[in-house]
Amino acid sequence: MCGIAAIVSHQAVNQELYDALTVLQHRGQDAAGIVTCEKGRLHLRKDTGLTRDVFTNAQMMKLRGNMGIAHVRYPTAGCTSSAEAQPFYVNSPFGLTLAHNGNLTNTEELKEALFVQDQRHINTDSDSEVLLNVFAHELQSLGKLHLSVNDVFEAVKGVHRRCRGAYAVVVMIAGFGILGFRDPHGIRPIVYGQRQSESGTEFMIASESVALDVLGFELISDVAAGEAVFIEESGVLHTRQCAENVDHCPCIFEYVYFARPDSIIDNISVYKARLRMGTKLAEKIQREWPDNDIDVVIPIPDTSRTAALQMAYILGVKFREGFIKNRYIGRTFIMPGQKMREKSVRQKLNAIGLEFEGKNVLLVDDSVVRGTTSEQIIQMARDAGAKKVYFASAAPPVRYPNVYGIDMPAAHELIAHNRTEDEVSAAIGADRLIYQDLDDLIAAVGKGNPNISHFDTSCFSNEYITGDIDDDYLERIEALRNDDAQSERNSENFIVEMQNCD
Numbered sequence: 254m255c256g257i258a259a260i261v262s263h264q265a266v267n268q269e270l271y272d273a274l275t276v277l278q279h280r281g282q283d284a285a286g287i288v289t290c291e292k293g294r295l296h297l298r299k300d301t302g303l304t305r306d307v308f309t310n311a312q313m314m315k316l317r318g319n320m321g322i323a324h325v326r327y328p329t330a331g332c333t334s335s336a337e338a339q340p341f342y343v344n345s346p347f348g349l350t351l352a353h354n355g356n357l358t359n360t361e362e363l364k365e366a367l368f369v370q371d372q373r374h375i376n377t378d379s380d381s382e383v384l385l386n387v388f389a390h391e392l393q394s395l396g397k398l399h400l401s402v403n404d405v406f407e408a409v410k411g412v413h414r415r416c417r418g419a420y421a422v423v424v425m426i427a428g429f430g431i432l433g434f435r436d437p438h439g440i441r442p443i444v445y446g447q448r449q450s451e452s453g454t455e456f457m458i459a460s461e462s463v464a465l466d467v468l469g470f471e472l473i474s475d476v477a478a479g480e481a482v483f484i485e486e487s488g489v490l491h492t493r494q495c496a497e498n499v500d501h502c503p504c505i506f507e508y509v510y511f512a513r514p515d516s517i518i519d520n521i522s523v524y525k526a527r528l529r530m531g532t533k534l535a536e537k538i539q540r541e542w543p544d545n546d547i548d549v550v551i552p553i554p555d556t557s558r559t560a561a562l563q564m565a566y567i568l569g570v571k572f573r574e575g576f577i578k579n580r581y582i583g584r585t586f587i588m589p590g591q592k593m594r595e596k597s598v599r600q601k602l603n604a605i606g607l608e609f610e611g612k613n614v615l616l617v618d619d620s621v622v623r624g625t626t627s628e629q630i631i632q633m634a635r636d637a638g639a640k641k642v643y644f645a646s647a648a649p650p651v652r653y654p655n656v657y658g659i660d661m662p663a664a665h666e667l668i669a670h671n672r673t674e675d676e677v678s679a680a681i682g683a684d685r686l687i688y689q690d691l692d693d694l695i696a697a698v699g700k701g702n703p704n705i706s707h708f709d710t711s712c713f714s715n716e717y718i719t720g721d722i723d724d725d726y727l728e729r730i731e732a733l734r735n736d737d738a739q740s741e742r743n744s745e746n747f748i749v750e751m752q753n754c755d
């Protein structure tokens with residue numbers, strides 16, 4: 254899950270893109286990058302690390318220009334080398350840079366075709382580099398010396414014909430403008446907005462509306478599934494539906510975990526969706542366990558707080574902060590490698606003993622994926638003196654890999670894979686485990702926008718909307734991207750960057 258942002262302004266965009274990345278940091282902590290365009294010339298800075306670590310003042314000064322795009326990365330393909338940090342660049346045609354959130358599911362076929370038919374060179378293992386080259390080829394093959402807005406939309410149509418999987422994308426065409434587009438299923442979020450300045454209208458595209466809010470842009474709309482928006486460098490906006498078969502199916506895990514609660518995605522408030530998840534889960538407890546002896550509801554910071562608050566309210570029991578989060582440790586689930594994730598949970602969360610001593614506590618988390626957090630937290634609650642430790646998950650059991658931009662490719666690394674709910678409860682050491690039902694999760698999120706008829710729920714249901722995921726594919730991905738394979742690849746880190754400014 255990465256974060257993308259783009260701004261077309263009448264003044265320098267370097268600081269605003271940087272600010273946008275800090276607001277989108279929760280979507281990717283591995284690498285960050287910004288590219289700006291000044292009179293047709295591109296200035297790029299990208300590297301591994303958090304936004305605050307990647308850009309020095311001197312580098313920021315070099316990112317001149319009134320339009321640019323930016324990215325924070327959480328890898329789902331390739332390795333963690335800085336060469337795979339985004340934005341990516343190709344010089345032909347016209348000078349293109351791209352930032353991508355999502356994951357292509359036909360990368361290998363595309364790579365082969367790019368090499369054999371399109372005579373294009375791919376230098377990394379990143380699917381996003383492949384995506385950029387597909388777009389570049391589609392634009393090139395129109396054979397135009399001077400680009401029109403229509404040509405840009407024709408190239409997006411070509412991308413939709415060739416690419417499978419999830420892609421929310423921003424592309425900057427040097428000296429011409431900025432494009433945003435979303436795959437025909439609209440799996441990953443992308444929004445655009447505007448603000449007025451003394452010199453005219455300015456536009457921003459971003460993964461989440463919270464980035465627009467913070468930078469003073471007013472939300473115009475989500476980019477619809479299959480749609481493209483293009484903003485000319487002068488500040489003129491164009492939109493076009495570019496896909497033939499649109500079937501909007503946004504990722505439900507954005508609402509469970511990834512997105513910030515203060516974002517609105519596809520007209521659904523993430524905050525309200527999480528409150529409704531809390532209501533549904535509390536109602537399930539009341540239904541199935543009416544004589545429960547829960548004394549207190551305690552959230553596992555940060556993401557579960559909204560659902561937990563609502564659960565306590567519906568159950569009529571106290572809500573207490575039993576764990577304090579170290580604000581300097583990032584999100585553990587999106588960290589690379591199980592060792593680092595395990596170590597970080599303990600560094601990140603610490604118990605307040607008096608909230609546990611002698612009590613039956615209901616710990617609430619938004620989801621249980623590998624079980625890294627829940628296992629340690631339950632032990633911490635016991636160590637702090639809890640009598641009984643019950644555990645509730647606002648999402649159903651995560652049993653299947655995600656192939657659309659969340660890095661959980663190996664089924665055997667998921668604690669609920671091939672386990673019953675009771676077995677998971679035993680594995681994490683809970684006295685009782687209550688999972689949200691999938692229908693309730695869908696109802697909780699879907700209530701915010703009745704026009705969305707279905708969601709990508711693949712990690713819960715094993716149903717993959719793109720229709721190209723079979724056992725063979727999942728086996729290949731698991732072999733390529735399980736934790737051991739990744740750490741081997743990352744330790745080699747052999748891909749060297751082609752362009753960057755120091």
Ligand SMILES: O=P(O)(O)OC[C@H]1O[C@H](OP(=O)(O)OP(=O)(O)O)[C@H](O)[C@@H]1O
Binds near residue numbers: 510553620622
């Ligand atoms: O079962 P696991 O593999 O541990 O994954 C699930 C946990 O990871 C996430 O927290 P994270 O620390 O990433 O972020 P948060 O602070 O936003 O809750 C999520 O909120 C769960 O707590």
Ligand SMILES: NC(=O)CC[C@H](N)C(=O)O
Binds near residue numbers: 327331337356380381
């Ligand atoms: N999480 C994402 O959106 C990742 C984008 C892209 N697949 C990468 O690995 O860089």
Ligand SMILES: [Mg+2]
Binds near residue numbers: 556
């Ligand atoms: Mg968490």
